[in-house]
Amino acid sequence: MSPIPRSPGSPGPLSALETTPADADTRRAVAPVICYPNDSLPPPELARYHAARANMTLRHRLMIAPRSAGVFEVPAGGIFRISCPEGSQVGDLNLFHAANPDERFYSGKTRALHGTHLGVGDRMWSGFPYLRPMATMIADTLAWYGCDAYGGRVHDVIGTRCDPYTHALLSGGAQYHQCCHSNLTRALIGDGFGAQRAEALVHDVLNVFMCTGFTQDSGQYFMKASPARQGDYVEFIAEIALKGVLSACPGGDCGTVHSSDQAQCHPLLVEVFEADPEVMAGWRSPEVNGYDRSHGM
Ligand SMILES: [Zn+2]
Numbered sequence: 001m002s003p004i005p006r007s008p009g010s011p012g013p014l015s016a017l018e019t020t021p022a023d024a025d026t027r028r029a030v031a032p033v034i035c036y037p038n039d040s041l042p043p044p045e046l047a048r049y050h051a052a053r054a055n056m057t058l059r060h061r062l063m064i065a066p067r068s069a070g071v072f073e074v075p076a077g078g079i080f081r082i083s084c085p086e087g088s089q090v091g092d093l094n095l096f097h098a099a100n101p102d103e104r105f106y107s108g109k110t111r112a113l114h115g116t117h118l119g120v121g122d123r124m125w126s127g128f129p130y131l132r133p134m135a136t137m138i139a140d141t142l143a144w145y146g147c148d149a150y151g152g153r154v155h156d157v158i159g160t161r162c163d164p165y166t167h168a169l170l171s172g173g174a175q176y177h178q179c180c181h182s183n184l185t186r187a188l189i190g191d192g193f194g195a196q197r198a199e200a201l202v203h204d205v206l207n208v209f210m211c212t213g214f215t216q217d218s219g220q221y222f223m224k225a226s227p228a229r230q231g232d233y234v235e236f237i238a239e240i241a242l243k244g245v246l247s248a249c250p251g252g253d254c255g256t257v258h259s260s261d262q263a264q265c266h267p268l269l270v271e272v273f274e275a276d277p278e279v280m281a282g283w284r285s286p287e288v289n290g291y292d293r294s295h296g297m
Contacts, residue, residue, distance in 0.1 A: 038114065044133075046136075048279060049136065049275075050139075052237070052279040053079055053276075056273035059078075059272050059273060060271070063268075063269055064091075066089070066265030067178040067261070067265060069180070070187055070245070070270065071187050071245050072244050072245075072270050074098075074241070075098075075241055076285045077237070077275055077285075078273065079236070079238070079273040079275050080135075080236055080238065081271045081273070083231065084230055086266045087229070088228045088232075089209065089226075089248055089265060089266040090210040090252070090253060090254045091268045092161045092183075092247040093205050093245070093246050093247075094205055095134050095206075096201070096242065097242070103130045104127060105125070109131065110124055110206075113125065117153035117157065117158075120137050120143055122136070123136045124206060126240075131288075131289040132289055134239055135236040135239055138237050139233070140235070145227050148211075152212060154210070156212040157207070158212060158214075159207050161204065162179040163180070163181035164176055164177065164179050164182055167179060167259040176260060184202045184205075184245050185198050188201055191243075191245075202245075205247075208246075208268075209226045209228040209234070211224050211225065224254075225255025237275065240285045241285075246270060248267060250263065250265060251263050252265040
């Protein structure tokens with residue numbers, strides 16, 4: 001179809017019909033290329049990590065009540081497990097270098113490198129200028145889920161975290177204080193950060209157990225009831241010394257609503273293990289990123 005010429009003097013909004021070029025179908029048919037082919041990344045030492053978890057020792061347990069968050073630490077080379085001890089529940093996870101909170105999880109670049117949802121062998125990357133693996137997923141009882149008929153997958157890095165600002169925006173100013181953003185902020189204040197610093201440290205999360213995708217027609221972010229059940233868990237090895245903060249989302253299994261007290265919620269359990277020291281002998285944390293930071297100056 002030929003484009004319809006615009007009549008001079010009547011700009012008006014452009015319609016798709018007016019702007020569709022003659023070769024539109026040809027342009028749409030161009031095959032995509034992967035933005036960041038990740039086969040040149042150093043492979044995770046999954047065989048070692050799996051051997052290390054076969055003989056690991058529980059060192060710490062943290063139960064996180066619904067609509068709250070908790071802080072935990074994992075030494076480099078340690079293993080942490082997040083589980084649903086009572087029922088299906090979504091968790092919003094932030095990670096920091098234990099000694100440097102400015103090195104924190106970068107969900108956008110993790111998404112660019114691994115895809116919209118994380119699985120075993122994928123890593124959680126820190127932001128610039130560090131950009132190194134913070135944690136590697138080594139076990140996942142929901143690995144069977146794959147991709148459902150709606151395009152939904154589990155453990156997403158496409159959502160941000162539920163927050164009171166978006167809630168106020170969409171609800172005409174309603175105030176709700178148990179969104180994951182606020183839960184994470186309160187937990188960091190409880191860990192000793194000042195209120196302003198704590199809120200500024202909260203970042204886009206890994207949505208543990210959350211089942212999400214984008215709608216085919218409108219491209220909108222959707223959520224659906226998590227397939228997680230009592231006893232399901234996901235496990236990570238800490239590639240560097242970590243401070244983790246995990247919120248038990250007020251959306252519960254995120255099958256209906258969030259940012260309110262309406263959904264049924266369950267606690268989340270964090271367990272920190274010492275990996276088998278013999279298997280981990282000689283293992284080292286990854287170095288920070290190798291870019292020289294001169295930026296062409
Ligand atoms: Zn949430």
